Amino acid sequence: MEVSIVEECGFCFGVRRAIRLAKEATCQHEGIYSLGPLIHNRQVVDQLSAAGLSVADDLREVPDGATLMIRAHGAGPEVYQQAQARNMQIIDATCPFVDRVQRKARQFTEMGYQVLVLGETDHPEPRAIVEHSQGRAIIVESPQDLKKLSLDANVAVVAQTTQRRENLEALVVALLPQVEELVVANTICEATTTRQQASVAKAREVDLMIVVGGYHSANTRRLAQICQATGTATHHIETAAEIDPQWLAGVATVGVTAGASTPREAVQAVAERLHELAENGNRGEADDHQF
Numbered sequence: 001m002e003v004s005i006v007e008e009c010g011f012c013f014g015v016r017r018a019i020r021l022a023k024e025a026t027c028q029h030e031g032i033y034s035l036g037p038l039i040h041n042r043q044v045v046d047q048l049s050a051a052g053l054s055v056a057d058d059l060r061e062v063p064d065g066a067t068l069m070i071r072a073h074g075a076g077p078e079v080y081q082q083a084q085a086r087n088m089q090i091i092d093a094t095c096p097f098v099d100r101v102q103r104k105a106r107q108f109t110e111m112g113y114q115v116l117v118l119g120e121t122d123h124p125e126p127r128a129i130v131e132h133s134q135g136r137a138i139i140v141e142s143p144q145d146l147k148k149l150s151l152d153a154n155v156a157v158v159a160q161t162t163q164r165r166e167n168l169e170a171l172v173v174a175l176l177p178q179v180e181e182l183v184v185a186n187t188i189c190e191a192t193t194t195r196q197q198a199s200v201a202k203a204r205e206v207d208l209m210i211v212v213g214g215y216h217s218a219n220t221r222r223l224a225q226i227c228q229a230t231g232t233a234t235h236h237i238e239t240a241a242e243i244d245p246q247w248l249a250g251v252a253t254v255g256v257t258a259g260a261s262t263p264r265e266a267v268q269a270v271a272e273r274l275h276e277l278a279e280n281g282n283r284g285e286a287d288d289h290q291f
């Protein structure tokens with residue numbers, strides 16, 4: 001069985017930067033908190049927690065004067081205001097590409113546009129983007145959501161950084177006949193697009209795709225969806241231990257890809273486990289033939 005890892009996969013620039021800032025912070029400060037898990041990867045969050053980075057689900061759980069890390073997804077202006085008012089030291093790991101979406105949403109709102117954020121309603125990144133637009137932008141998940149809205153004449157669109165370009169194109173096509181003026185900022189980050197394209201290309205070549213990454217990671221879930229959509233059997237796992245040997249029955253080629261918050265070691269461990277299972281399978285077959 002041939003196992004190949006998609007070259008463009010795993011940690012992106014923003015996640016690498018957030019982890020570097022967190023590691024530096026744990027060497028320099030005590031009492032460090034991130035508002036929500038720093039990245040959507042349990043194993044990495046556990047390692048950082050052992051180094052001294054605690055996860056707070058709410059700002060009220062963070063003591064006054066503590067060090068607060070803002071994660072790559074960003075946070076709304078109120079979080080910064082409240083943290084400053086409570087003398088917290090802020091380490092801002094908001095990815096510069098996420099910061100750009102927040103600025104675009106704010107600018108378009110100030111220019112009088114009705115701002116639509118293409119993204120997941122329950123994800124912290126689009127929610128923070130809305131807060132940066134004075135709470136006025138509206139999150140839409142797909143063109144179908146437009147039916148529930150009363151659209152203004154002038155509409156601006158931004159996208160959660162991990163969206164698929166096809167989703168953005170579909171939203172634009174649906175909006176065009178319904179508005180007088182439409183402004184679109186393609187805020188999907190390059191790392192997302194290249195990872196999605198490379199993973200789809202791999203999925204089209206192989207018999208089976210394994211997508212490695214946190215179950216809460218939006219970009220990993222999306223990678224799994226788009227690989228599955230090629231028609232190739234696809235499994236989303238967090239660790240190598242979850243691979244079911246039965247998935248490999250009759251499979252000659254396996255592609256492995258990973259979300260932007262997945263460390264390279266986790267991807268490597270999956271590839272090694274697949275090789276191990278393939279070898280065991282071959283040995284089993286050879287034994288069978290001896291009977």
Ligand code: SF4
Nearest residue numbers: 012014095097161189
């Ligand atoms: S996926 Fe893109 S926007 Fe998100 S953290 Fe990584 S580089 Fe930044």
